[in-house]
Structure formats: C-alpha cells, structure tokens
Amino acid sequence: MLTDRQRQTLNFIHSFIDENGYPPKLKEIGEHLGITSRGTVHRYIRALEDENLIRVSTGRSRGIELVDEVSSGDKNISDHENTLPVAGTIAAGSPIEAIEDQETINLNEFFVRPGRFVLRVQGDSMIEDGIFDGDMVIMESCQTARDNEIVIALIDQEEATLKRIINNQDGSITLVPANSSMKPFRYSAERVSIQGKIVGQFRAY
Amino acid sequence: MLTDRQRQTLNFIHSFIDENGYPPKLKEIGEHLGITSRGTVHRYIRALEDENLIRVSTGRSRGIELVDEVSSGDKNISDHENTLPVAGTIAAGSPIEAIEDQETINLNEFFVRPGRFVLRVQGDSMIEDGIFDGDMVIMESCQTARDNEIVIALIDQEEATLKRIINNQDGSITLVPANSSMKPFRYSAERVSIQGKIVGQFRAY
DNA sequence: GTTTGCCGTTGTCGGTCAGTTAGCATATAC
DNA sequence: GTATATGCTAACTGACCGACAACGGCAAAC
Numbered sequence: 001m002l003t004d005r006q007r008q009t010l011n012f013i014h015s016f017i018d019e020n021g022y023p024p025k026l027k028e029i030g031e032h033l034g035i036t037s038r039g040t041v042h043r044y045i046r047a048l049e050d051e052n053l054i055r056v057s058t059g060r061s062r063g064i065e066l067v068d069e070v071s072s073g074d075k076n077i078s079d080h081e082n083t084l085p086v087a088g089t090i091a092a093g094s095p096i097e098a099i100e101d102q103e104t105i106n107l108n109e110f111f112v113r114p115g116r117f118v119l120r121v122q123g124d125s126m127i128e129d130g131i132f133d134g135d136m137v138i139m140e141s142c143q144t145a146r147d148n149e150i151v152i153a154l155i156d157q158e159e160a161t162l163k164r165i166i167n168n169q170d171g172s173i174t175l176v177p178a179n180s181s182m183k184p185f186r187y188s189a190e191r192v193s194i195q196g197k198i199v200g201q202f203r204a205y
Numbered sequence: 206m207l208t209d210r211q212r213q214t215l216n217f218i219h220s221f222i223d224e225n226g227y228p229p230k231l232k233e234i235g236e237h238l239g240i241t242s243r244g245t246v247h248r249y250i251r252a253l254e255d256e257n258l259i260r261v262s263t264g265r266s267r268g269i270e271l272v273d274e275v276s277s278g279d280k281n282i283s284d285h286e287n288t289l290p291v292a293g294t295i296a297a298g299s300p301i302e303a304i305e306d307q308e309t310i311n312l313n314e315f316f317v318r319p320g321r322f323v324l325r326v327q328g329d330s331m332i333e334d335g336i337f338d339g340d341m342v343i344m345e346s347c348q349t350a351r352d353n354e355i356v357i358a359l360i361d362q363e364e365a366t367l368k369r370i371i372n373n374q375d376g377s378i379t380l381v382p383a384n385s386s387m388k389p390f391r392y393s394a395e396r397v398s399i400q401g402k403i404v405g406q407f408r409a410y
Numbered sequence: 411g412t413t414t415g416c417c418g419t420t421g422t423c424g425g426t427c428a429g430t431t432a433g434c435a436t437a438t439a440c
Numbered sequence: 441g442t443a444t445a446t447g448c449t450a451a452c453t454g455a456c457c458g459a460c461a462a463c464g465g466c467a468a469a470c
Binding site: 059063140142144149203 | 311313405409
Binding site for chain 4: 240350
C-alpha cells in the first residue's frame, strides 16, 4: 500500500512522462513535491520499485520507466478531422470559392515537435512584430540563436523576456524590443542565457 | 534512453532536415546547442547512431540520415504527441523553468472545427490588429457578424477583403482596416456579403 | 602540385551533475 | 517505548559534458 507521498510521486512521474515524453529526474520530482533532498525522493522511487509500479535503470539519469499497465486505447482519429482546408490567399479581386479539394493543413503536424512549448505573451514589447499581449508563442528549446531571431532570453537568471537578439562583435548581446517606445538593451554574454527561439505564434479570437 | 543533450541533438537534426532538406553539419548542431566543440557534438551523433536513431556515412560532410521511424512499430498515438506543453506566461521576473502546471494545448482541438478554413493574408490592411502580410487566419463560415468582428467581406461579388465590420444604423456596412494609412469604407448592404469571421490567426517563423 | 581551410573522427582531461547510500532528526500512531 | 513516515545533510560513484589537441580526407585557392 502506498503512502500519500509515494502516490503523489507516482502521479507526478506519470504526468511528466505524458507531457514530455521522457521521465523526470530526482530533482524535478523533488521540486514538484517541495522536497529539496534527492535522497528523500530516492527513497520514494525505491518504494515504488518495490511495489513493482516502476522500473529503474540504476545509475542512469532519467532512468525511471513506468511498468506497463493496460495498453492505452487507440484513439482512432481519421485524418481529415484534424486538418483545415486552406482556401487560398485573401487578396483583392477574388472571392473565396467553394472549398474543393485543395491543400489542407494539420496544425499539429505543422507546429508540434518534441522540444517545443507554448508561452502566453504578456506585455507589448513585441507588438511591432505582430506579437500582442495575450498571444501565444510556440518556442523551441535552444541555447544559441542567430541575429534577428526572436528568443526567450533569461537575464541574470532572473528575468525572462521575449526579444529579438543581436550577437555583437565583442561578444555582448543586444536584445531589441519591437516597440518604438522601448529601447534595445545591451548585456554582457554571461548575463544572458537563451532558453528558446520562436517558431510560431497564434491567437484565438 | 537518451540524455537531455542527445535528445536535443536529435530534435535539432530532425527540424533542420525538415527545414532545409539536408542534414546539418557538426558545427551547425553545435551552434544550436551552444557548443563550440565539434568533438562533443560528434559524441552525441555516435550515441544516436548506437541507439539506431540515425545513420551516418562515415567521413562525409552532412552525412547524417534519419532512420525511418515508421518502422519502429507501435506509434502509440499517445496523446502527448499531439500537444504542446504550456509553460506559462512570459513576463518580467520569471525564468521559464520546470513546466509545472501540466497544462497542455492541442492545436487541432483548439482550432479545428467543421466549417472552418484557413486563409493566407496578403497585404497590410490589418497590421495594427497584429495580422501581417503572410500570416494565416482561421475563419469560420458565416453570413452575418457583429460589430467589430473581423470578417471576410466580399464586395460586389468580386473583391474579398479582411476587415473589421461595423453595421450601421441605416443598414449600410462600414469596413474598417487596422492600418492608419487606410480609410474605412462604407458600402450599401446589397454590395457586401460576408463569407466568414475570424476565429484564429497563426504564423510560422 | 602545394597550400590552406573545412570537416569528420578519435582520444584525453577536468569539471559538473544525477543517482545512491547512510546517518541524523522530527512528528505521529500504536 | 517502538515503529513508521517524513525530511535534511553529507559523501561517494559513475555518467555526462565541454574544451582541446591531433589526425586524415577532401576541395577550393594559390
């Protein structure tokens, strides 16, 4: 029989894998449970292993596996249910006609890849690039970026912002907002770490 | 089981090929990961080859091939493959960290419904509403719209445009661009037919 | 034909990180 | 008092990671 904490641990492992496709490490589990000690977390892992609920490859990072439960049901989704027809370009002079058999787009296939995540944007610093307060941006994790890419930059390990990046000759980094009422800021390289770059943006009305 | 860095490497190779049609070289992978050493990158490549996830033609530049994953059997369309984790809101003061609140978003479920379609936007008439030249808009077919909704209006059965709509007291219709260099236009009701209203917008970078 | 430079390959070195184990402390239930 | 669950710190080990150096193949530049 599991204790509360053990059950919480198992639940977290479950949803973490669901979400990320790979298992968490002890530290991540600890953060979720509010435990700072990896040793304590490890004791839970051990207990769950004894109960035969997980499998652990000893020594390896992220070495936790779930023990198979009932194989998940198939989710038979026929393809067209997941696509939107692309009716063409809207430009002066042409009505949008009956949408025949033309191109379709599957938003998931278009945007969803491992290593990507979504953020809701707060603030107006990128409005001139068409990224508005409340918009969602699709980011891809990475540590470096080329000039003029839009990135999430973490400054002094504290403040995260969405900005356009310029890698200066001298190694410093300039973060440029797309809002003429704000000014670019220049930082030494050590102060800035990049957490991801933008690959998409969307908005619902 | 892959390490974090190995997974990031594989993801990058994947999207690089997707994007460019040819595989990246070590240096390019390194730049993406923030590594200056080709040797380190090479070790990842080796590991991925050992895991049978890629194939490498030894010695050649850009000699990486992806191993077909279709063959890898199950393709357990587990849900997370179609969702993106929502990492939270990006605002000053908070690093994007452990993706805690397990919210995820499934773009298809979010946007795809019967009767909707996608249009590519041409022109700048809606830039102040964050709809740029080249953006895609998701429309829902309908014949009427309330004030201030963004619609596709077909004028004189000829010209289709994306505009904000105002239904005037006298029955006429005003179409308002979101671009201060353009003026609203007023049409009699007979001249305008609405083909759909906006429900979403997206853009790829 | 030689040189130069890019690229992949291999190996080594030192630093960091994750998992593991053990010992100590506290609170609660029996 | 004893047992159990919980949490911490400290220390050990091996995996992992990144830099660097060196080599060979190849192609463009001279």
